[in-house]
Amino acid sequence: MSIQAKQEEIIEEFSMFDDWMDKYNYLIEMGNSLEPLDEQYKTEKYLISGCQSQVWLYAWMEDGKLMIRGDSDAVITKGIVSLLLRVYSGEPPAEVYEDDHSFIDQIGLQEHLSPTRSNGLMSMLKQIKLYALAFKTKQEQKDKNE
Amino acid sequence: MSIQAKQEEIIEEFSMFDDWMDKYNYLIEMGNSLEPLDEQYKTEKYLISGCQSQVWLYAWMEDGKLMIRGDSDAVITKGIVSLLLRVYSGEPPAEVYEDDHSFIDQIGLQEHLSPTRSNGLMSMLKQIKLYALAFKTKQEQKDKNE
Amino acid sequence: MSLNTDIQKIRKSFPILKQEMNDRPLVYLDNAATTHKPRVVIDAISEYYNNYNSNVHRGVHTLSQKATEAFENSREKVRETINAASAHEIIFTSGATEAINMIAFSYGEKYIGEGDEIIISGLEHHSNIVPWQLVAERKNAHIKVLPVNEKGELILEKLDTLITKKTRIIAVNHISNTLGTINPVKEIIKKAHNHDIPVLVDGAQGIPHLDVDVQDLDVDFYCFSGHKVYGPTGVGVAYGKEKWLSDIPPYKGGGEMINRVTFEKTTYNDLPYKFEAGTPNIAGVIGLHKALEFVESTGKEKIRQIERELLDYATSQLKQIEGLKIYGEATNKTSVISFLINDIHPYDAGTIFDKLGIAIRTGHHCTQPLMDHFKIPGTVRASFAPYNTKKEIDILVEAIKKVKTMFG
Amino acid sequence: MSLNTDIQKIRKSFPILKQEMNDRPLVYLDNAATTHKPRVVIDAISEYYNNYNSNVHRGVHTLSQKATEAFENSREKVRETINAASAHEIIFTSGATEAINMIAFSYGEKYIGEGDEIIISGLEHHSNIVPWQLVAERKNAHIKVLPVNEKGELILEKLDTLITKKTRIIAVNHISNTLGTINPVKEIIKKAHNHDIPVLVDGAQGIPHLDVDVQDLDVDFYCFSGHKVYGPTGVGVAYGKEKWLSDIPPYKGGGEMINRVTFEKTTYNDLPYKFEAGTPNIAGVIGLHKALEFVESTGKEKIRQIERELLDYATSQLKQIEGLKIYGEATNKTSVISFLINDIHPYDAGTIFDKLGIAIRTGHHCTQPLMDHFKIPGTVRASFAPYNTKKEIDILVEAIKKVKTMFG
Numbered sequence A, B: 001m002s003i004q005a006k007q008e009e010i011i012e013e014f015s016m017f018d019d020w021m022d023k024y025n026y027l028i029e030m031g032n033s034l035e036p037l038d039e040q041y042k043t044e045k046y047l048i049s050g051c052q053s054q055v056w057l058y059a060w061m062e063d064g065k066l067m068i069r070g071d072s073d074a075v076i077t078k079g080i081v082s083l084l085l086r087v088y089s090g091e092p093p094a095e096v097y098e099d100d101h102s103f104i105d106q107i108g109l110q111e112h113l114s115p116t117r118s119n120g121l122m123s124m125l126k127q128i129k130l131y132a133l134a135f136k137t138k139q140e141q142k143d144k145n146e
Numbered sequence C, D: 001m002s003l004n005t006d007i008q009k010i011r012k013s014f015p016i017l018k019q020e021m022n023d024r025p026l027v028y029l030d031n032a033a034t035t036h037k038p039r040v041v042i043d044a045i046s047e048y049y050n051n052y053n054s055n056v057h058r059g060v061h062t063l064s065q066k067a068t069e070a071f072e073n074s075r076e077k078v079r080e081t082i083n084a085a086s087a088h089e090i091i092f093t094s095g096a097t098e099a100i101n102m103i104a105f106s107y108g109e110k111y112i113g114e115g116d117e118i119i120i121s122g123l124e125h126h127s128n129i130v131p132w133q134l135v136a137e138r139k140n141a142h143i144k145v146l147p148v149n150e151k152g153e154l155i156l157e158k159l160d161t162l163i164t165k166k167t168r169i170i171a172v173n174h175i176s177n178t179l180g181t182i183n184p185v186k187e188i189i190k191k192a193h194n195h196d197i198p199v200l201v202d203g204a205q206g207i208p209h210l211d212v213d214v215q216d217l218d219v220d221f222y223c224f225s226g227h228k229v230y231g232p233t234g235v236g237v238a239y240g241k242e243k244w245l246s247d248i249p250p251y252k253g254g255g256e257m258i259n260r261v262t263f264e265k266t267t268y269n270d271l272p273y274k275f276e277a278g279t280p281n282i283a284g285v286i287g288l289h290k291a292l293e294f295v296e297s298t299g300k301e302k303i304r305q306i307e308r309e310l311l312d313y314a315t316s317q318l319k320q321i322e323g324l325k326i327y328g329e330a331t332n333k334t335s336v337i338s339f340l341i342n343d344i345h346p347y348d349a350g351t352i353f354d355k356l357g358i359a360i361r362t363g364h365h366c367t368q369p370l371m372d373h374f375k376i377p378g379t380v381r382a383s384f385a386p387y388n389t390k391k392e393i394d395i396l397v398e399a400i401k402k403v404k405t406m407f408g
């Protein structure tokens, strides 16, 4: 499924919720079912700064796709990590890099987008884009050299 | 003439002025006719701090009376110095020390009394009282010893 | 009068309390971070700008005189409030943090050298830790820490063994912002003075709740912020005994703090100006005056009585919630409750509280070493002011139950 | 539109201008000391306290988010105003004085050592002299002074001979507060950078009058105060190039400026927070935003045009008064006139001006070395803002004539 398609799916899922409680309960559910990050990656190196809770994001390339794993010590944050992973993990880095993450707005989590939010959704997105850019550049270099 | 009498005289003089201009012109006149302080006393030691203009006050005892001379580089300030000298110089230090300088209020110069006024009328009064206290104490000590 | 009548009367003075947050009536339980401002404070600031805005000191004109008088009257009000011996022992700063930095720097320049020791406590706010670390680093001195027991109280007996011939100063807060513990600063000062060691008390949380008498405490330095005692942001106070303030070098250089400047040699102004370089926060200082008047007219005794009732009520209600653990159970504490619910992350809880209209602080509250002591990443902290109500505590209790279910 | 129509429109924004002083309409000519505040600034402060007062950063709740957003939006506005490359190069301080002290301390800690040299100019305000003297004293470094000519201009050619291999920094103001001289800071910076020497510009008087583009100037540090640019008291800005700010150590320690605190080791937060210890002047920062918007919507070009006309008119009027001497006749100057009337003491003149409703500054204007240069104790200084009128200048001229008669 493309980034676009996955985002639309999520928007549809969230459109079913009438109130914030249901939405947060869903985020919590997703947070609780997030596959835990291997302890070896829960280090300073993978820590996203500027969050009230700790968030780690780890990424690598597999068959030309950007693979991401992440974790947090707070459940709502884990839920958000889970959303981001669902959308971006397994996609070509170039597409991840170019996406405008407008779905966040559309599922009513725009309040989390403010750069001053201490949950760091903005920081997470930034980190994912940085990973994408790094791998994209690497790949382009490789393609050129071949 | 007693401190009290001199103050009453000044109050009467000032009561003749209808507006601030006449009052200030009188202060300026007094300032201009103030006998200049001997240069040897225009030093750091006799300088009153906290004034926008420089003010020096020098005092000594003569026949049991507190004698004061003073000067300033600003004329209005000199006028005020002149007023103070007229009232306090030549009087017994104990009386100078105890006077409540209420005449300042009554001649409409109360605005100069604020401790935050940078002309330092308050500082001048304080210094005169300090001189009075010092000489008064000295005299009392002497009287005791005799 | 009943408690609630008193509270309702106080609430009327605070315009912000009519606000909603997330479509619910605002329940503001973040008073240890900053208190709200009564109308008199807000009006005093507007009035200053509308009627007599002017730079202070050295201005001959009436506007400047008016501003200067209002500014200096505030200094006198602060003096009276903490019963300082003299108004020139009151230095206006931009806040408690700057006040502590100023003393740490200036005292440190003169009295702290290589190998010397500074004692702080395990309960301190970063603002009373990092300034000392900066001095210690610059001077090659050491920090020693007075430890905390499981109830969140200082272990006073340990002080005797910490004090050595190399101890140069002791810095401790009056009240812990995270736990609410009221520290025995008078005893600490007495012990310190027995060894001729001065004491700085971080009164950021002390001033809003306690009667502070710096002469009775015999404290050497006392620092606090305006914004935590119903006053404006950007203004604080460093009180110091005259003998110290005249003795230690200035902190910042600039306008007002000098007597005479030449390129070769500069002489400093008298106290308090020696420590007040540059144009001060005039509006802030004037607002602080009104805030202290507000506290006085409300009555510190009344404030404490309300806060005590709120604390007792909240504590008993929270204790009934299974899985809720309160951090900080000092015998002598003020209206702050830090807690955790099961193993729910404070951030998760805070997010839901916010949705329910409750403004509450979560995290380490700038006391990471204390969090390390309890081996937790942070807490949820409810802190009460005399405009809070029992009903608001009920709302908090309901919210906690909801959080428990959501993350259960 | 005529000049006067423009001025009248601007005047309407400033509530204080309706005040009387000593029973006469207030003629406020003390704008270099502090400017008045437009209604939008005063209202923004009340609005903050009435609607969303809260401590900033790290608060999960909506109130704290709102305050933080307003606070950070102001930072972005400052960035835009001076065209900094990045918002995190904008450090909020309590004023220009603190900003300069901060840079002098932090830069000095890292880069100034024994025998090193600091160049300042003969036109400096005490706030850009004393901080460097304090650093020089601590580090055993020396101050060298770029001299001033009789017109009150810097003698730029002398800079080449002052710069040596030991020069570590050059600090100079953008505009002299006493004389109005606009200094050739761009040339100074170019010369300095040829020798890899950074430059701090004291922009306290620059920001209200000039278009400042820190990237175009290529200036390393630029400092100013809010209260001199129609903003609140107690807030200022230190701009620094990222490379410097990340490089130099923090100035104050406390909340917000840290990343992680333990008693053993503390790591500092990213820019700009590393330099913003403690609760900032939130209301002040929010008010500054509105002040900069006010300047923008009025138009700097318009402001300069009005000020230029007022300056030209006042200069020509004052020059016609016999015995009046103007200090500061730089070719490139802003709306400040310092003068003396015969040998009448500035204090005497100021006292009479005050009685006539004119708020004007007298004294050394915190530039004693400059007064020494001219061998005078002080001046009378009239400084104009775009809300001043030609009529007010006429009132000043009449007052000067009266002063001449009274002390004649």
Ligand SMILES: Cc1ncc(COP(=O)(O)O)c(C=O)c1O
Binding pocket: C255, C277, C278, C279, C280, D032, D033, D095, D096, D097, D098, D125, D127, D128, D173, D175, D176, D177, D202, D204, D205, D225, D227, D366
């Ligand atoms: C040129 C200059 N530099 C620095 C300052 C200091 O500004 P503040 O007193 O606002 O810190 C001033 C203000 O008088 C000034 O005119």
Ligand SMILES: Cc1ncc(COP(=O)(O)O)c(C=O)c1O
Binding pocket: C032, C033, C095, C096, C097, C098, C125, C127, C128, C173, C175, C176, C177, C202, C204, C205, C225, C227, C366, D255, D277, D278, D279, D280
């Ligand atoms: C105990 C304590 N000390 C110091 C501070 C610092 O105060 P400010 O941030 O107002 O400078 C605080 C505020 O959080 C505090 O609670």
